[in-house]
Amino acid sequence: MGEPAAKVDFLILGDGYTAAATKKFEADARRMVETLFAVSPFKEHRQDFNVWALCPPAAEPGISRPSTGIYRDSPLGATYDAFGSERYVLTFDNRSLRKVAAFAPYEFIEILANNQTYGGGGIFNLYSTVAADNAFANYVFVHEFGHHFAGLADEYYTSAVAYAPATTLVEPWEPNATALLDPDHLKWRDLVSSDVTPIPTPWQKEVFENYSREIQKRRAQLRKDRRPESEMEALFREELEHERATFAREKYAGRVGAFEGAMYEARGYYRPEIDCIMFMRTNHFCAVCRRAIERIINLYSHS
Numbered sequence: 001m002g003e004p005a006a007k008v009d010f011l012i013l014g015d016g017y018t019a020a021a022t023k024k025f026e027a028d029a030r031r032m033v034e035t036l037f038a039v040s041p042f043k044e045h046r047q048d049f050n051v052w053a054l055c056p057p058a059a060e061p062g063i064s065r066p067s068t069g070i071y072r073d074s075p076l077g078a079t080y081d082a083f084g085s086e087r088y089v090l091t092f093d094n095r096s097l098r099k100v101a102a103f104a105p106y107e108f109i110e111i112l113a114n115n116q117t118y119g120g121g122g123i124f125n126l127y128s129t130v131a132a133d134n135a136f137a138n139y140v141f142v143h144e145f146g147h148h149f150a151g152l153a154d155e156y157y158t159s160a161v162a163y164a165p166a167t168t169l170v171e172p173w174e175p176n177a178t179a180l181l182d183p184d185h186l187k188w189r190d191l192v193s194s195d196v197t198p199i200p201t202p203w204q205k206e207v208f209e210n211y212s213r214e215i216q217k218r219r220a221q222l223r224k225d226r227r228p229e230s231e232m233e234a235l236f237r238e239e240l241e242h243e244r245a246t247f248a249r250e251k252y253a254g255r256v257g258a259f260e261g262a263m264y265e266a267r268g269y270y271r272p273e274i275d276c277i278m279f280m281r282t283n284h285f286c287a288v289c290r291r292a293i294e295r296i297i298n299l300y301s302h303s
Contacts, residue, residue: 004105006302007050011106014055015076015091016063016114025055028112028132035138036145039283041290041297048301052104063089063113068226076100078113078129083162086223087119089129097127107300108149110141116229118236122147135233139281146278146285150292153177155262155271155279158212159219169268175292176278177262180270188272188288191256201257203250203274209266211246215239240281247275256287 001007012032014025037046056075064071064079067086077093080086091097091111101109109127113119118136122128122144130141146152153174154161171179178187183199186192192199215235222232247253258270262279271279273286285293 001050004050008048008107008297008300009050009052009105010108010110011101011104012051012053012110012112013076013097013100014053014112014114015078016058016061016072016074017055017112018059018061019057021061021114022055022057024114025112026053028114029053029055032110032112032130032132032138032141036142039142039277039285041285041294045294045297045301048297050105052106054100054104056100058114062115065115065117076111078111080115080117080119082121085160085162088121088162089113089119089131090121090123091127091129108145110145110148118229118232120144124148124151134229136236136281139277139283142283143277146289146293150289150296151175152278152289152292153263155276157261157264157266157269158209159216161264163264165265172263172269174263176272176276176286176288178258178270179268180258183258186258188256188291191272191287191291192258193255197252197255197257199258200270201252201255201259201274203252203259204246205259205261208243208246208261211242212239236281243275243280244282250274 012029017025033051036042058074062072063074067081076097077091078089080089082088082090111129112132115131116133117131118134120130120140128144128148130137151174153172153176169179171181218235253274256272259274260270262269262271272288275282276286276289
């Protein structure tokens with residue numbers, strides 16, 4: 001811990017935890033903190049952070065999930081189904097959020113929802129969220145915090161999202177996506193080994209998309225049939241194992257280039273590496289994302 005003026009102040013808030021579940025919140029918060037600081041570049045900058053935690057008691061456990069008829073008057077107002085996406089967890093009660101957050105120094109906020117159903121969300125410079133009890137909570141937490149903390153773009157493009165596609169191809173402001181309108185001035189050109197990595201960078205895109213489409217169909221059916229969350233978690237494990245094996249065989253795996261498919265679009269937008277936590281449920285950031293995160297850490301901390 002250090003003076004807030006010299007550190008990145010990160011505040012974890014609990015939502016949907018009753019007074020009897022205070023110890024659970026503490027355990028969940030500590031688990032998430034350890035998860036974050038096991039991932040580079042956060043791992044190398046742990047000393048630059050202050051971490052705080054607050055948990056206003058809820059009258060009953062959990063948060064709202066309107067698509068299944070579940071409504072909770074939770075202290076922070078977090079809810080699934082934000083903008084029509086069943087997995088998207090946000091709060092629209094900014095007043096309640098800020099009243100609670102005011103009791104600690106903060107620049108960045110994470111809301112832990114006391115739920116198992118897969119979900120979370122992250123908005124740059126506002127807050128991020130995660131359902132703490134899901135088997136993939138660690139991934140969701142780090143991925144969504146990447147949005148909130150460093151303005152990182154989603155690099156995936158085969159699953160349903162809450163956003164309408166862009167009508168005009170423009171260069172994204174996010175540091176980890178590009179429209180590649182000017183390949184000679186690629187925003188992360190200095191990280192590309194130009195002598196061995198072509199721009200754009202070829203990969204087995206069609207093979208990935210065919211597999212992913214089948215996964216998305218199965219995923220939608222599980223939600224439609226209201227199957228147990230354990231079945232969704234099993235599907236995600238299957239998908240992750242397949243993707244890891246597939247990407248390990250890619251010619252340009254581990255190299256920075258410009259791989260088509262990003263920002264919810266199969267065509268026209270490119271990501272820096274074939275594999276990154278902003279693209280799939282892995283456990284690491286690509287080199288471009290790591291640099292973007294370090295820039296924000298350096299902006300807020302003074303070691």
